[in-house]
Amino acid sequence: MPRREWIKLVALAALFLGVYLLPIGSPSVERAVGEGLRLTQWYAREHVILCLLPAFLIAGAIAAYVDKAAVLKYLGPNAGKSAAYGVGAVSGCILAVCSCTVLPLFAGIYRMGAGLGPSIAFLYAGPAINVLAVILTARVLGVEIGLARGVGAVAFSILAGLTMAMFFERKGGEKQPPPALVTPETHGARPLHQLIALFGLMVAVLVFANWSGSPDAAGLWHAVHAGKWWITAAAAIPLALVLWKWFGFPALGLAGAAALVGALALLIPGVPSIAFAVAVVAVCVMMPLSGEQGREWWSQTWEYAKLITPLLIGGVFAAGLLLGSARQPGLVPAAWIENAVGGNGVGANLGASVVGAFMYFATLTEVPIIERLVGSGMGKGPALALLLAGPALSLPSVLVIRSILGTKKTLVYVIIIIVGSTLAGLAYGALF
Secondary structure (H helix, E strand, O other): OOHHHHHHHHHHHHHHHHHHOOOOOOHHHHHHHHHHHHHHHHHHHHHHHHHHHHHHHHHHHHHHHOOHHHHHHHHOOOOOHHHHHHHHHHHHHHHOOOOOOHHHHHHHHHHOOOOHHHHHHHHHHHHHOOHHHHHHHHHHHOHHHHHHHHHHHHHHHHHHHHHHHHHHOOOOOOOOOOHHHOOOOOOOOOOHHHHHHHHHHHHHHHHHHOOOOOOOOOHHHHHHHHOHHHHHHHHHHHHHHHHHHOOOOOHHHHHHHHHHHHHHHHHOOOOHHHHHHHHHHHHHHHHHHHOHHHHHHHHHHHHHHHHHHHHHHHHHHHHHHHHOOOOOOOOOOHHHHHHHOEEOOHHHHHHHHHHHHHOOOOOOOHHHHHHHHHHOOEOHHHHHHHHHHOOOOOHHHHHHHHHHHOHHHHHHHHHHHHHHHHHHHHHHHHHO
16 A cells, blocks of 8 residues: 555544544543634634635735736745845735734735745744734833844744745755646736735735734724724725726625625624625625636635635634633643743743744734743743744644645744744843
């Protein structure tokens, strides 16, 4: 029997034994299963509608409307390193999304021909460099570690990209994405001002719909959060005009969708995600009515949704089942995690990096979790290691990255994040 079939047989046998021996009725198991389901439900309510759906639309639009030659010029394997990595890291910084929301966008630019290194810089920078998270880190854990997190994440995004490029461009250049992921050529390049308007407004909707409040309940950041849905609507209105005037969306359909979304927002003000979801569905329904590129936009958006959503939902449940959340532990006892990251030695920094690489952190939740761990004896070095590895990776994101890059590249990327975070933690712990 071929080796691959043996691997499948062993995996199937392990799955059967795991289910057969599962201690149903054990309080710890029932608590872990409940925590996995609660985390999955929370993710579906808070992230799928507001984060993933607009991210799928943006990724699909990249494939349908962006000229592949432009992507190759600025982000391709033959582009200048300083420009390519700078664009990748800066683009991620501007988005400041979570480790799961960045995945469709990463897949979009990588499928369009962006080099592996700049794509990885973008993949890491998006979730790792969140302005409010850095500010909150400085306020709660200290200015030094907040500054170290901000500077370290920017530098680390570029170093991670350069390291991946070094590993996979040594022998005759980086391989192209698998045939199933190759994006067809776009039909007719769009003027630059149209693309800037489309993507700028879609990113604005994504960013402001997910704007997090400030813990101080004061200041400009919190003021933006208080009025975030008005700001989101202010970005959505010109977006509808852009879709009508330049991208062929039917005016009557857009007007009807706007009226329905506005009515839902007024009738159900406590659940704005319902109106938001209806708006996204309306855009998807009108895509095929806007011409050949609109049909391509819908096709690419659907491909990303099929590829990524099941892996993310399954990964979030597995993360909750195994590691739990800030509220309840999972199958892995919380004491094990606290013991693994205690102190400031090599083992503690490595343990913090490994836990961060696989545990799912909702946006900003890593700070109170680390504050609790510091109170339990966690050193400053492991705290920084967890801050650098945690927001950028998670078990759900690793599963999706593997479906895009393959097992080998994903494994190397995870190792780079873990080793780099460990070394950064050791250096920071030695200095402070």
